[in-house]
Amino acid sequence: MYINARALVESEPPHAPALLLQRRDEDGVPSRLETPGGCIEPFEGILDALRREVREETGLHVTKILDDPRPLLVAGDDGTAECLQPYFAYQTLHGPVDSLGYYFRCHASGTLLERGDDSKDLRWVELSELQRLLDEQPTLFSWIDRAALTYYLARREARSNVEVPAR
Numbered sequence: 001m002y003i004n005a006r007a008l009v010e011s012e013p014p015h016a017p018a019l020l021l022q023r024r025d026e027d028g029v030p031s032r033l034e035t036p037g038g039c040i041e042p043f044e045g046i047l048d049a050l051r052r053e054v055r056e057e058t059g060l061h062v063t064k065i066l067d068d069p070r071p072l073l074v075a076g077d078d079g080t081a082e083c084l085q086p087y088f089a090y091q092t093l094h095g096p097v098d099s100l101g102y103y104f105r106c107h108a109s110g111t112l113l114e115r116g117d118d119s120k121d122l123r124w125v126e127l128s129e130l131q132r133l134l135d136e137q138p139t140l141f142s143w144i145d146r147a148a149l150t151y152y153l154a155r156r157e158a159r160s161n162v163e164v165p166a167r
Contacts, residue, residue, distance in 0.1 A: 001100060007054045021033045
């Protein structure tokens with residue numbers, strides 16, 4: 001089983017709400033739209049893997065992880081464990097890859113690479129366009145990210161429909 005850290009790199013105000021997407025550029029893997037991210041190395045912290053994958057694939061440096069993941073590191077004589085809260089998690093239940101992954105919303109800065117580590121065609125996609133593409137051309141996306149981006153947009157919509165009580 002592969003264990004992944006995945007980034008939902010969001011644009012910052014005053015820009016329109018958008019996510020950073022890329023195409024996979026790896027032999028034997030379809031070149032579909034996806035979010036930056038990849039495998040966590042043995043004994044690598046999840047947030048360290050997130051930062052590394054974003055840097056390797058996009059050239060950007062994660063400047064802020066949103067929705068405070070509240071990391072807690074506990075060390076003892078028999079080992080060290082990190083506990084934290086991702087924005088959401090996924091698990092594949094069927095398909096060509098057995099994987100589990102954790103998505104984090106974040107901001108990043110720097111200059112986008114033309115080609116990254118197994119990535120190309122990096123671009124910002126406004127959320128309205130993302131929704132349209134998912135609705136009209138779902139096969140443009142990797143199957144895991146298609147599910148994750150659908151979940152992200154639904155969760156974002158649900159959050160925006162929460163009524164704030166008047167004082």
